[in-house]
Amino acid sequence: QEFRSYTGENNNKEKPMQGSIYTPFIRLAKPSKFNANGHPNITNLPSRAVSNFIFDQQQRIGSKEHLTDFFNMFGQFLIHNMALSKPETNLWPIVVPKCDQYFDPSCTGNKTMNYFRTRLTQVQCDDGITETDEDGKCYEQINSLGAYIDANVLYGNSEEICKNLRSLSGGEMKNVPGVPMDNDANLFPIDQLYSVGERRGNENPGLLVIHTLFLREHNRLARKFAKAHSDWDDEKIFQHSRSCIIEQVQKITYEEYLPVILGSVPHYTGYNPKVNAQVSNEFTSTAFRFGHSEVGPSLEYYSENGTRLQPLPIKFSYFNPHALNQGIEPIVRGFYLNEEENIDIYMISDLRNFLFGKPGQGGLDLASRNLQRNRDHGIPSYNSLRKQIGLRPVSTWADISTDKVIQERLKKTYKSIDDIDAYVGGLAEDHMEGSCVGQTFYFIIQEQFFRTRAGDRFWYELPEIKLLNRECESTTFLK
C-alpha cells in the first residue's frame, strides 16, 4: 500500500519533484519585465493608489449568486493547501500616496507599507514563456507548498511537522501548541494559537473552523478504524484516516465548491502523468485572489434557533484564537446563514486598511499587497494576459463591465485600457453565466483545476485509490 508523501514528492514517477514543495510555479503567459535581483520594472500607478481608486468599499454589496460565507472560507482553506508565495528579505515598499486618509493622515508624503518580494529560484530558460533576466538567466517564484490537493493544510508538509500534530496513539490528531505558526497581527502570544498543518492557519477564525471540522472528522474516522481493526497500529490507522480526509477534500472541491465557480465540472477522465499539477503563477497571484473581494466585514455567530449573535469585526479577528471560545458551532451556522460579499472590485475596509493591525501601527492593505505581488511576479497587464491565454482583448471599458460605476473607476484610474492591472480587470468583469467570476478568472481557474486533478497519481477516483479508501465514507459538506 502506497500512501502519498507529505511533500508532494514522488507523485509523478518520471519527474518526482514535480508539484512538490519549494518548486517553481508554472506560467500561462510571459511575464512582463521582471528583474530577479532588483525591483521589478513597473511604471504603473503605485499599488496603494490603485487600491484607493478601485477597491474602496463604502457599503455592503451582497453576493449576486447569494453565496454564503461557507464558500469563501472553504476557498481559503483550499488555497492554503495548494500555494504559498513566501516572501523573503528583499524589501520593495508600497508607496503611500500623500495625504492617504488612513496611512498618511498628516500629509507627510513619506509613508510606505512593508512588502517583501517572493522567493525566487533559477529555472531553465527553454519553455518559451520564461523571460530572460538582465544577467541572461531565468527566474521564477517558488511555491513553498506542494501543489496537490492532499489535505496537507491539516497534516503539514513534512513527516516531522505531521508527527507534532499527531497524538501518536490510535491514529488521532491534536491541535495543541507546539508547531510554529504565523502570527502577523501579534494580538495574542503565539502559544495561544492553534497548531495546524499550515502556518497561516490562524489568519482568520473562519479558516480555523474548517481546520477543526476536518480534524474532528479525522479523529472520528480514526476511532472507527481502531474499533474495526484491532490489528492496525497507530500509523496504519492514521494513514487510512488521512487518505479518507484527502478524498473528502478533493470530493468537496470538485463536487461542491468548483461547480459554483465553473457552473459544472467535466467528469474525471483518469490520471495523465504528462500533466503537471503545479500551480500557475496567474492562478495564485491573480485569479484565485478573487476571494479577497467576497470576505464580509465581520465573522458571524448564530444561535441554535437561528438568532444572530454579536459578530466579530474582521479587523479584530486576525490571528485571534479566542474567536472560537464559544465553540465552532455558532460560526458554522454563520457560514450557512450569512450572505457573503459580492465578487467584484470592492474590498472591505478591514482588509484594505486594517489588515493585521491599525494603519500606521503595522496595519496593511490587502488590495495593494495583491497588486504589488502581481507586479513583483511580473503578471502581465489585463489585456496582455487575456491575449496570451487565448481570450479576445477588450477594446472599450464597457467590454469589461456593464456596471457604469465600475467603468468610471477604471477610466479614472488608468490612462489606457492596456494599462489595467490583471487583478483589477479580472475582478471588474461581469460574471459569466452560471458562474461567480468573470471570463478571465474563469479560464485561469478552470485550467488550474483540470491539471490539479489529471496530474495527481493519487486522485480519489482512480481504481487503486478507491480500493485503498474502500472503508472511507463518502461524506461531503452537503451530503
Ligand code: HEM
Ligand atoms: C479574512 C480572510 C482572508 C485574509 C485575512 C487573507 C489574507 C491574505 C494575505 C495576507 C495574503 C498574502 C498577500 C500577499 O502579500 O501577497 C493572502 C494570499 C492569498 N489569498 Fe487570502 N485572505 C483571506 C481570504 C482568502 C480567500 C477567501 C481566498 C480565496 C477564495 C484567498 C485567496 C488567496 C490567494 C490565492 C493568495 C495567494 C497565495 C499565495 O500564493 O501565497 N484568501 N491572503
